[in-house]
Amino acid sequence: MRTALSTLEVVRPKSLDQALRDLAASAENGRLVPLAGGTDLFVYLNAGAEVGRRFIDLWGLRELRGIRAEGKSLALGALTTFRDIREHAIVRRRFPSLAAAAAEIGAWQIQNRATLAGNIANASPAGDSLPVLMAYDAVIRVRSVRGAREIAFDQLYRGYRELALERDELITAVLLPDPPAGAFHFFRKVGTRRAQSISKVVLAGVLGRAREGRGRHARLSLGSVAPVTLRARRTEDVLREGTPSRETAARARAALAEDIAPIDDIRSTRDYRVQVAGNVLEQFLRAADPRYARA
Numbered sequence: 001m002r003t004a005l006s007t008l009e010v011v012r013p014k015s016l017d018q019a020l021r022d023l024a025a026s027a028e029n030g031r032l033v034p035l036a037g038g039t040d041l042f043v044y045l046n047a048g049a050e051v052g053r054r055f056i057d058l059w060g061l062r063e064l065r066g067i068r069a070e071g072k073s074l075a076l077g078a079l080t081t082f083r084d085i086r087e088h089a090i091v092r093r094r095f096p097s098l099a100a101a102a103a104e105i106g107a108w109q110i111q112n113r114a115t116l117a118g119n120i121a122n123a124s125p126a127g128d129s130l131p132v133l134m135a136y137d138a139v140i141r142v143r144s145v146r147g148a149r150e151i152a153f154d155q156l157y158r159g160y161r162e163l164a165l166e167r168d169e170l171i172t173a174v175l176l177p178d179p180p181a182g183a184f185h186f187f188r189k190v191g192t193r194r195a196q197s198i199s200k201v202v203l204a205g206v207l208g209r210a211r212e213g214r215g216r217h218a219r220l221s222l223g224s225v226a227p228v229t230l231r232a233r234r235t236e237d238v239l240r241e242g243t244p245s246r247e248t249a250a251r252a253r254a255a256l257a258e259d260i261a262p263i264d265d266i267r268s269t270r271d272y273r274v275q276v277a278g279n280v281l282e283q284f285l286r287a288a289d290p291r292y293a294r295a
């Protein structure tokens, strides 16, 4: 049954500090649910899902907006929309996979409202920005009345839709450290059709050149192939240590089948996802370095 909107309560804090106090006061009893763009929450409400009856609207909080340099990282405020991301010159240049993912999330209407923190906190294993953030070694900044702390993105998900956040904490920003100079960046989303689809497999990768006496920089992260967005660590090891060749690509593909744990569901089968994840990995490697296609 649909939720009657008239029975819902929404509070609109004037500042981040006020929002954190409101959230803390509600943490024990009738917790206020953070509301950003509403593109996930409204769908849940419309479907009658139990998402809560009291909301705290973050949309007006200027402290959560903006994209700015912070040391060697780029800091994206929690309310950064996918439109902000796809149009931002520095994001496009330094983090092209994030801009590419943003451009494939819903259509313009969704991109105008949907926020980066909303995508993260919704914690869908099919969330398209999540593998990208993981492949870029993102760090999530969270705050509560007790202070601020930072969580490495690959430590954020404890299980299916379970975040390592306390009930009174808000995500305030996402920090992206500079990837190695000259690295190859890759993003590919596979859905039922080319636009406006939920991912069956989504893969983000960053591959840097081998440096003196050290292996190459390799990051590979996937969505829709396990209960949580994951880093394909066995595959990364193969890519880090192996020289680019068809043999290394084949070993990486075999490692990837071990790293992921897809299931059959309404969108796809397990076998399809294993096959397609392997195909997309090979596409990534060939694009990064043609030697991955040679014997």
Ligand SMILES: Cc1cc2nc3c(=O)[nH]c(=O)nc-3n(C[C@H](O)[C@H](O)[C@H](O)COP(=O)(O)OP(=O)(O)OC[C@H]3O[C@@H](n4cnc5c(N)ncnc54)[C@H](O)[C@@H]3O)c2cc1C
Residues within 6 Å of the ligand: 033, 034, 035, 036, 037, 038, 039, 040, 041, 042, 043, 058, 078, 104, 105, 106, 107, 110, 113, 114, 115, 116, 117, 118, 119, 120, 121, 122, 126, 127, 128, 129, 169, 170, 171, 172, 196, 197, 198
């Ligand atoms: C038609 C349509 C198409 C879509 N297409 C895609 C797609 O292609 N790819 C994709 O990944 N997603 C897609 N989505 C899902 C959705 O748009 C995204 O997940 C979006 O990023 C959610 O952001 P939001 O600001 O709208 O979140 P909201 O709906 O406001 O909130 C989502 C969750 O995040 C929590 N939250 C929000 N902000 C914070 C914060 N600062 N701190 C802590 N918790 C917070 C909320 O409490 C809630 O649990 C689509 C949705 C629709 C309706």
